[in-house]
Amino acid sequence: MDKIQEFVESNIDRFIDEMKDFLRYESISTLPEKKEDMQKCAEFAAEKMRKAGLENVKIFQTEGHPVVFGEKIKSKDAPTLLIYGHYDVQPVDPIELWHSNPFEPVIKDGKIWARGATDDKGQVFMHVKSIETLNATEGELPLNVKFIIEGEEEIGSPHLAPFLEEYKEMLACDVVLVSDTALYAPMLPTLTYGLRGLCYMEVEVTGPRRDLHSGTFGGAVANPINILAQMIAKMHDSQGRVAIPGFYDDVVELTQTERDNLAKLEFNEDEYKKHLDVEELQGEAGYSVIERTGARPTLDCNGIWGGFQGEGAKTVIPSKASAKISMRLVANQNPEKIGELFEKFVKSIAPKSVKVKVSSVHGGEPCLVPLGSKAVEAAATALSKAFGKETVYQREGGSIPIVADFKKILGADTVLMGLGLNTENLHSPDEHFDLNHFKLGVISSAYFMQEFAKL
């Protein structure tokens, strides 16, 4: 056992007690009545950052909830790490499904149960404690560290990009470290090196100006639901590929190394199907499920509506039908460009018998930190050392839009060293966080700083 491991082992109970205090704040960013809880939670985080040995700790007010900042600069020549996390949490509804008070943490089965345990208070707290550990064991940090904890991640980080812009110099860094993702499996050190982006569109098809009687008009006019369905059907080809012309033009194909890495991840298709209660999976031909969900772009309808949705029969030809359709993107697809291709395609396949309105709802860029980069190497080494096991590599299918902002505004890649599990009920009742992962996360974070400083 090295000094870091020793220190963490002998202080872990105190770390957990402090984490419990952190989890007691009802920091639900979306509820206006929790504004004071948000402020107090930020103050708590600031206090813990100070105690860990960070300097210039400050709470920055934004137009929304505050951002906590702290730093410790070793020297001009040392590399600079920016750690990011968030102290805000999701609402707790439906509260009746919780087995304990979401804001009174409980330890059970080696896990800590509370809202925010895994997303993201527990995870961001690992880094506060790794800084404390390095300061305690080495007397200093091996590199320059900057640390921000924001309070609006669960509502889409509306004020983070402006904050990054405004304090660009203060936040200048070589790499960003975020722990807000999941391990591939319990006790399996996992490095996430890619995230998918998003292009979320809405399509509205208008046929006749008002709802019509299907007896009187059926056969004469285009039915916007049928037309919308036909258009959606044309969005995929028979191989499960997205059929929008140009859609794959900018896609960075998986390298053989990546495919080999992903193939190493244990994946039990039967269990997966059983868990989802489906008889067959479905996706793009020529790729494994892991590749399809993490490293390939996709198109899904997220919602559809039109006409009569009640009980029984109403014989109407509706005037309008709409759908929400989103595409998950991979590097180097650009959400705006994909949105334009989508709109062009939809309009090109719409018959003259209807009017079509296409609008962009939301977008987010994909990210990919190249395997072999310094940051990825350092993180993999750190995790392997902490867990005593070879690190596996994964690409996550979801999006973390701020990662693109770090790249765009600060010019820095992000290492996603998440220690959560997808089964830990984030955003759901009975959220929890494995305490063993917490401990190894503190150690991994300390090791990462050492490894990255070396390279």
Added chain:
Amino acid sequence: MDKIQEFVESNIDRFIDEMKDFLRYESISTLPEKKEDMQKCAEFAAEKMRKAGLENVKIFQTEGHPVVFGEKIKSKDAPTLLIYGHYDVQPVDPIELWHSNPFEPVIKDGKIWARGATDDKGQVFMHVKSIETLNATEGELPLNVKFIIEGEEEIGSPHLAPFLEEYKEMLACDVVLVSDTALYAPMLPTLTYGLRGLCYMEVEVTGPRRDLHSGTFGGAVANPINILAQMIAKMHDSQGRVAIPGFYDDVVELTQTERDNLAKLEFNEDEYKKHLDVEELQGEAGYSVIERTGARPTLDCNGIWGGFQGEGAKTVIPSKASAKISMRLVANQNPEKIGELFEKFVKSIAPKSVKVKVSSVHGGEPCLVPLGSKAVEAAATALSKAFGKETVYQREGGSIPIVADFKKILGADTVLMGLGLNTENLHSPDEHFDLNHFKLGVISSAYFMQEFAKL
């Protein structure tokens, strides 16, 4: 001017006053609080039937609202006519859009404005008055007349078929006369000799057992909305025909005479498109709009829903997506058989990656009274004589399910001698009925009895 026309002319103001009284009853069958109004309205109708010279007038209680019956039997050898109409009306919402009280009839611009004016109190009242007219002018009716006015048409006539079954003998007849449809154009004598049937289905597609995050699972599982859309897209071929195997097998094709008749109906496609605000019409290739809406079967989605329908972006792959899909049928398609073909087809095109539930919501048989039949000839002659113009023939695209019941239970064809107009706001605010059509309707009804008795 013959005796009938003379009598009607000199009594028309009284007829209209009596019709006003009929329209004052708030006989909304779907509202439980109008039960007493329904009963009183039935009593009023019974009283008017008695005064017109009908015998054995009686109010039959049903499990719902009462049916009013009356008859006048001339002789065993005379042909028997059954007249059908309904005294119940649609609700009046949205009441704020009415320009006068829906239950206080107003005469304006040669029309009577009130709920039920054209659908169907005003129209059924024409027959009460034609019986009175014949009794007054001829001292008797030219044939046996039976007359029922029901109170549940607007809620789907749930107790009419049982009533027909129970009183099959009392209601035995050679032909049924119904005025609950529309003229093709104002002052154009029109005979409707066909109605479309209906097969109304619901399809539910289930993918994964619960809603999934489209980032984590997009690419791995079938999305029930996309699948449903693909299935709907397969329901039509490129020629606008319904692509369900066997769908057209039982269709009675239009005869050349019918096509010639229908081609005589004035149809202004530009006005029609302008009215609907569509740039192009759409339907089955090889048929005119009038043929497509009246004499050809069709398939339309009446409703669709699944996933997220709110504002903004929710990146969900929903567990379920559903659609209401109905088919308008023509003679001799059978709703049950078509429902089975539909279900079989839907299941045959559903991929294994989803589960599909198909259910039947509602059905109704099409009807077609052959051109050249006694009833059609008599009605055409009557209308031409009353209007002084050649009668045109049309097939209506909607369904009147009771017509099939008359055929099935009583073995009688129905003549649809409607005097309404589709522009008279039936089921909408400001319902009205053209008083000239009312007057000519009374005369046409009397002529019809004379003509049908002759043949």
